[in-house]
Amino acid sequence: MNTHVVDHPLAAVLLTTMRDARSDNATFRAALRRLTHMLVYEAMREAPVDTFDVVTPIATTDGVRLSHPPLLVPVLRAGLGMVEQASSLIPQARVGFVGMARDEQTHLPVPYLESLPADLSGIPVYVLDPMLATGGSMVHTIDLLVARGATDVTAVCVVAAPEGVAALTASGHPVRLVTAAVDEGLNGDAFIVPGLGDAGDRQFGPR
Ligand SMILES: O=P(O)(O)OC[C@H]1O[C@H](OP(=O)(O)OP(=O)(O)O)[C@H](O)[C@@H]1O
Numbered sequence: 118m119n120t121h122v123v124d125h126p127l128a129a130v131l132l133t134t135m136r137d138a139r140s141d142n143a144t145f146r147a148a149l150r151r152l153t154h155m156l157v158y159e160a161m162r163e164a165p166v167d168t169f170d171v172v173t174p175i176a177t178t179d180g181v182r183l184s185h186p187p188l189l190v191p192v193l194r195a196g197l198g199m200v201e202q203a204s205s206l207i208p209q210a211r212v213g214f215v216g217m218a219r220d221e222q223t224h225l226p227v228p229y230l231e232s233l234p235a236d237l238s239g240i241p242v243y244v245l246d247p248m249l250a251t252g253g254s255m256v257h258t259i260d261l262l263v264a265r266g267a268t269d270v271t272a273v274c275v276v277a278a279p280e281g282v283a284a285l286t287a288s289g290h291p292v293r294l295v296t297a298a299v300d301e302g303l304n305g306d307a308f309i310v311p312g313l314g315d316a317g318d319r320q321f322g323p324r
């Protein structure tokens with residue numbers, strides 16, 4: 118599984134704001150939006166394009182358009198904070214939704230929402246979730262996508278734990294990871310260390 122860590126000073130500054138426990142909900146959300154812009158921009162770097170003639174006020178030249186406009190899939194709740202920025206960067210993208218919340222005892226994801234197109238064959242999919250911890254939520258989401266025919270999936274995360282990266286690799290799914298950081302690991306509550314806490318709570322308040 119290919120992992121791309123976006124290593125850029127501007128991304129690192131935004132990640133620092135998100136990590137900082139003193140950042141309030143609004144500050145955290147604003148930093149997530151701006152960091153999402155950078156992550157999606159990098160994630161789309163190799164996206165294939167078609168060329169066509171575009172007529173400027175002066176002459177005709179080559180224009181480009183995305184060959185395959187993608188599907189964006191925010192994983193609720195925390196991924197909601199990424200979808201507005203991602204879709205403004207890719208206005209042609211469609212959006213599907215998956216909702217799940219980890220059980221605090223088992224740390225397993227409990228799904229509560231699935232709203233996805235039936236056929237995803239030939240459509241690149243970008244899953245938006247700030248946190249890849251055990252990987253359970255991301256693997257479950259990709260299971261749903263692959264069952265609909267997806268063969269080209271990118272997980273766009275802010276912070277990943279090595280355990281989550283290993284789970285994505287072990288899943289055998291056609292996925293690559295774009296993230297701002299791979300952290301040290303998980304604590305006994307399956308939270309990422311040093312991480313940034315609960316990304317849903319830090320945007321929207323406790324459930
Ligand atoms: O890799 P995992 O161990 O599955 O953990 C990661 C998941 O945990 C968080 O969601 P959470 O379950 O806290 O729900 P929320 O977004 O509603 O807060 C996060 O946004 C991921 O979806």
Ligand SMILES: O=c1cc[nH]c(=O)[nH]1
Nearest residue numbers: 250308309314315316
């Ligand atoms: O550190 C973590 C782990 C799972 N979910 C979060 O929001 N944060």
Ligand SMILES: [Mg+2]
Nearest residue numbers: 315316317318
């Ligand atoms: Mg949460």
